[in-house]
Amino acid sequence: MNPxxxxxxxxxxxxxxxxxxxxxxDSDSRREHAMTPPFNKSELTILVFMRxxxxxxxxxxxxxxxxxxxMNSIHQFMGMGTMPDAPIVSYLARSLSAFYAxxxxxxxxxxxxxxxxxxxxxxxxxxxxxLSIVILGIDVTSGMPLSWTLSEGPPTFAVGLTxxxxxxxxxxxxxxxxxxxxxxxxxxxxxxDDAAVTGGxxxxx
Numbered sequence: 001m002n003p004x005x006x007x008x009x010x011x012x013x014x015x016x017x018x019x020x021x022x023x024x025x026d027s028d029s030r031r032e033h034a035m036t037p038p039f040n041k042s043e044l045t046i047l048v049f050m051r052x053x054x055x056x057x058x059x060x061x062x063x064x065x066x067x068x069x070x071m072n073s074i075h076q077f078m079g080m081g082t083m084p085d086a087p088i089v090s091y092l093a094r095s096l097s098a099f100y101a102x103x104x105x106x107x108x109x110x111x112x113x114x115x116x117x118x119x120x121x122x123x124x125x126x127x128x129x130x131l132s133i134v135i136l137g138i139d140v141t142s143g144m145p146l147s148w149t150l151s152e153g154p155p156t157f158a159v160g161l162t163x164x165x166x167x168x169x170x171x172x173x174x175x176x177x178x179x180x181x182x183x184x185x186x187x188x189x190x191x192x193d194d195a196a197v198t199g200g201x202x203x204x205x
Contacts, residue, residue, distance in 0.1 A: 042169035043114060046121060049159055050111035057104015063097040079145055114170060121167045129160030 039047065068085055071093060075083035083089065110117045110124060136153030 037171055040169060040171065042166035043171065045166050046114050046163050046170070047111055049163060050107050050114070050121075050124075053159070054104045054106075054108030054111055057100045057102075057107060060097040060100035060104065064094050064101070066094075078148070115172055118167065118170045118172050121163065121170065125160050125163035125167060127160075129157055129164060132156035132160055 068083070068090065071090075072083040072085075075081070107124065110120050114121050132153045135156065136149065139149040139153060
């Protein structure tokens with residue numbers, strides 16, 4: 001084969017490889033979408049609760065920067081008198097708001113793919129259930145208003161138990177199927193590229 005013919009054959013192989021790669025990527029995307037089953041009721045329950053709690057937690061970000069006068073007004077509105085104007089009080093109030101914001105962000109992130117993060121959903125539900133019991137004890141021993149106590153620990157405990165029960169029904173096979181499909185596509189692409197190169201360039205004319 002003369003040099004001009006060899007160069008032409010090489011360009012042809014490269015062009016076909018690029019077209020083949022794009023075709024495989026489109027095929028993988030359609031295959032992965034088709035292989036993903038719809039959410040069942042348990043998964044929808046987890047999704048809704050985690051999205052609500054995630055967004056709710058992230059809404060605590062502005063409270064980190066509240067001036068003392070605002071925090072004191074909220075404190076008095078809740079019937080707890082004047083809020084102490086001390087450094088430790090400001091620190092605890094602001095750091096707790098930051099903690100809720102971080103926890104909310106983490107919760108929302110998990111909710112974006114509960115099937116892939118199934119183990120994190122289980123851990124989250126377990127930790128929230130245990131935390132709610134601790135919070136309930138703190139509310140009672142600290143003398144918090146009854147409305148505060150009833151609206152914090154018990155509902156959080158119920159949500160934790162609900163998600164702990166629902167996470168058993170998360171369809172974990174879809175994440176593995178997508179990974180398997182990706183692995184197969186990579187192997188198929190390599191085989192097809194080898195075949196294209198072998199068939200496109202002959203050792204002798």
